[in-house]
Structures are given as structure tokens and as C-alpha cells.
Amino acid sequence: MEDLDIILAYRERQHETCFQVLYNRYAGKVYSKAVTMLHKESEAEDATQEIFTKIFLNLGKFEGESKFSTWVYSITYNLCIDKIRKGKKNRELFATELEDPPDTTAEEVPDEALMTMQLAELKYVLGQLTEGERTLLLMKYKDGVKIKAMAELLGKNESAVKMQLKRIKEKAKRIHDRQFASIS
Amino acid sequence: MNSFLALRDHDLTAFTPERRVRVQREVERDLRTAELIASIVQLFGPVMADTLNVMGGGDSLLNKADYLTIRETEDDDPFDAAPGGPSEIIR
Numbered sequence: 001m002e003d004l005d006i007i008l009a010y011r012e013r014q015h016e017t018c019f020q021v022l023y024n025r026y027a028g029k030v031y032s033k034a035v036t037m038l039h040k041e042s043e044a045e046d047a048t049q050e051i052f053t054k055i056f057l058n059l060g061k062f063e064g065e066s067k068f069s070t071w072v073y074s075i076t077y078n079l080c081i082d083k084i085r086k087g088k089k090n091r092e093l094f095a096t097e098l099e100d101p102p103d104t105t106a107e108e109v110p111d112e113a114l115m116t117m118q119l120a121e122l123k124y125v126l127g128q129l130t131e132g133e134r135t136l137l138l139m140k141y142k143d144g145v146k147i148k149a150m151a152e153l154l155g156k157n158e159s160a161v162k163m164q165l166k167r168i169k170e171k172a173k174r175i176h177d178r179q180f181a182s183i184s
Numbered sequence: 185m186n187s188f189l190a191l192r193d194h195d196l197t198a199f200t201p202e203r204r205v206r207v208q209r210e211v212e213r214d215l216r217t218a219e220l221i222a223s224i225v226q227l228f229g230p231v232m233a234d235t236l237n238v239m240g241g242g243d244s245l246l247n248k249a250d251y252l253t254i255r256e257t258e259d260d261d262p263f264d265a266a267p268g269g270p271s272e273i274i275r
Binding site for chain 2: 019123
């Protein structure tokens with residue numbers, strides 16, 4: 001059964017089964033995203049609860065223009081960003097850092113370079129990135145969000161997002177090579 | 185395996201069945217509370233708004249409707265005769 005059918009049924013009857021199906025489909029994904037962004041399991045659990053309450057209270061506003069999964073993702077992302085911002089009031093989370101500009105002459109780091117890292121290596125690399133860089137990289141490669149959707153979520157244009165991703169990939173590769181290239 | 189997908193699987197395992205049930209229970213509780221508050225507002229909202237209006241010196245809006253009272257609806261005698269008492273039972 002499609003998400004939209006379940007949503008329409010839930011709107012009509014508020015039936016528990018509809019709630020259960022939607023919750024089972026998305027709870028794991030929402031929690032996974034929250035724990036990646038917030039880093040603490042307890043905070044991610046609270047965030048998951050808030051996100052689902054928000055989703056079900058606002059289900060009437062979902063018009064089906066985008067996919068339900070995209071809508072859920074944007075609520076998850078925005079709520080987590082709000083929580084992070086509250087914790088770091090004075091820091092611009094996604095400021096365009098100029099101290100580490102991309103090497104425009106160099107070839108782009110292929111996606112495989114990141115995807116073939118060992119899990120422990122990837123975790124190390126992610127740990128060395130800033131909050132904004134990590135979020136962007138995971139959004140693209142872990143959550144599979146399209147550049148257009150990322151641009152909408154971040155309030156930037158697509159080319160700016162692509163450029164930022166290119167720079168982050170370069171940085172991630174540099175961190176990886178510095179730490180692990182000599183070992184292997 | 186793609187390392188990012190491995191990371192996703194790893195994060196998913198952290199969402200244990202106990203945690204899943206706990207979160208679900210809390211969400212259901214929140215939704216019930218929201219529903220209760222909405223019902224109360226729906227039920228008493230107009231009366232409370234009218235009370236505040238009257239307290240502020242305005243006229244009550246709720247009393248303007250021309251409802252029949254019980255006394256008026258029960259009086260079905262077209263000639264306005266006094267109703268018979270219990271001692272005047274006609275056999």
C-alpha cells in the first residue's frame with residue numbers, strides 16, 4: 001500500500017493500523033538520521049518522538065506534492081538543525097568556510113573513493129569534519145538526497161551545494177589519506 | 185559494501201525494539217493529549233470567548249439566538265386555560 005493511501009485512510013478514520021504502518025516504515029530511518037545529526041542516542045530518541053508527533057499532527061497539511069518520505073526527511077532535518085542551533089547559538093552551521101577553498105584545477109574525488117572506505121575509517125573521517133560538512137556528506141551518500149532537494153533544504157542554489165560537496169569530498173579524502181594511506 | 189550504507193545499517197541497529205516501542209508509546213500519548221486539548225477548546229472555546237467578551241463590557245453573543253425555553257414549549261393550550269390539578273381527575 002502506498003504512503004498516500006495510508007495517509008488518506010488515517011485522515012478519515014484516525015485508525016491505529018494506519019499509524020502503525022507509517023510508524024514502522026519510517027521510525028528507523030528517522031532515528032538513524034537523528035542519531036547521525038545529534039550524536040547522542042537519548043537525544044535522538046527524544047527527537048524521534050517529537051518528529052513523529054509533529055508528523056501526525058500535521059498530516060492534514062501534507063498535500064502529496066512531494067513524496068511522503070521527502071516530507072518526513074525535511075521535518076527530521078529541520079527539527080535536528082533547530083536542536084543543534086539551540087546548542088550552538090553563535091555559530092553559523094552551514095557558513096561557507098573560505099579557509100579551505102576547493103582546488104578547482106584538481107579532478108573531482110570520485111564517489112568510490114569515499115564509498116570503499118572501511119566503516120571505521122569512514123567514522124574517523126566523519127569525526128574530523130565540521131557539523132555542516134558531515135551533515136551535507138551524509139545527506140548525499142547515506143540518505144541519498146538529490147542535489148535539488150538538498151539545495152531547497154539548505155536554502156542555497158544547486159551549484160553552491162555541488163561546489164560545497166566537492167570541497168567536502170576533497171577534505172574527506174585528504175583526511176583519510178593522511179591517516180590511513182601510510183598504514184595500507 | 186558501500187561504507188555509507190554500512191553506516192546506515194549500523195545506525196538502524198541502534199534503534200532497538202524496546203526503543204521503538206517506547207518512542208511509539210510516547211508519540212501516542214502526545215497525540216491523545218493534543219486530541220483532548222483540541223476537544224476541550226472546541227467544546228468550551230465559544231463560551232470562554234463569550235465570557236471574556238462580556239467581561240470586557242461587550243454584549244453576549246450566545247444569548248442572541250432566539251431559543252424556546254422548556255416552559256414555552258410545554259404550554260400547548262391554545263386558549264391559555266390553567267392546567268388541571270391532581271384533584272380534578274376526570275373519569
